[in-house]
Amino acid sequence: MEKKTMLQDIDAMMEKKKSIPFDPKVNFSLNIILAQVALHFYTDEELSQIEELYQSVFQETKSPFISQNTMKKEKMDNNKKRNCSSDEGSMSCGERRVKPKTIKEKESSQSPKLSIHIMEKITKLNGTNVRYVMCKKLFKTDLNVNNNRLSMPLKKIKCDFLTEIEKNILDTKEEDKPLGLEVIVLDPSFREFTMSLKLWKMPKKSKMHSTCVYNLIKNWRFLVSQNNFKEDQELNIWSFRVNGKLHFLLDD
Known part of the structure; x- marks a missing residue:
């Protein structure tokens, strides 16, 4: 049920996106998630706006948010994966899968993560420097x-x-x-x-x-x-x- 609701929210957001100017504060949580898993929904300028807002609010926390440059690099890496052979690609692809997990484990040991709904509430208060x-x-x-x-x-x-x-x-x-x-x-x-x-x-x-x-x-x-x-x-x-x-x- 929750998955269906989220998909409906995404569809509604994409429909609004066609007719009104983009504002990263609107549907802030969804924008953060989509900016990491569905880059094609956004232009480079919109990705910059999302990242700028996120960093201004949570500049002191260790965040899983992917920067715009990393996003672009990820697009290129995905294209490379399709062309690499099974022998040559197995090790590099495996390494790429392991590295994010290692970083995440290291970050979680340093400090906890704020939940998305709390992040959104702080943003609505115009809170910064978390x-x-x-x-x-x-x-x-x-x-x-x-x-x-x-x-x-x-x-x-x-x-x-x-x-x-x-x-x-x-x-x-x-x-x-x-x-x-x-x-x-x-x-x-x-x-x-x-x-x-x-x-x-x-x-x-x-x-x-x-x-x-x-x-x-x-x-x-x-x-x-x-x-x-x-x-x-x-x-x-x-x-x-x-x-x-x-x-x-x-x-x-």
Whole structure:
């Protein structure tokens, strides 16, 4: 049933494509899929538009998206495959089949992939600069409404998601308290919560030096009340920007 629906969507999209100007944001997910498996549906200019939009949104993620130059090369390779002999072609074709799998396995070990429907939602928000921040295991202290904060230890962070100005703000103290940076946090259902990001230095009991932790505070308890989060549950945390403003997405 799903396959039939997708084919109907593709047919409808191709019919519209004949009469209206091409916009890669319309049917964004389908455009990404078709750009990889059915190049003949698009002109070179349209492929460039799809790639440009994709890269602007997901420039920090390891993506299976095929660039326009790779697409053109793939067309030529497909023609070569038809002409190669069975003896000569068996090894090269086998190597070509193995390489994408090896790359994919390597990428998946580095960071998770965002699902297509989440990618599309970020695109509709005009989100850019998507980055994988960390995998957060929820502890009892994170779910305690009296604490009202989500901790993200600095040593667990996978990327540098802050600008230099934002770093200076978080390093600044006012009346011996760290300043906060206003951010938007989206829960797994894409509900938005305005919060404050702060950098706390917490002393260790066993050592003299301190450890740094990012904390999302203010309204965290409201986000928890709207979601059935459990202790030991793991959330993938992503960051992205909308008109320069820092957003976090909690993906379960």
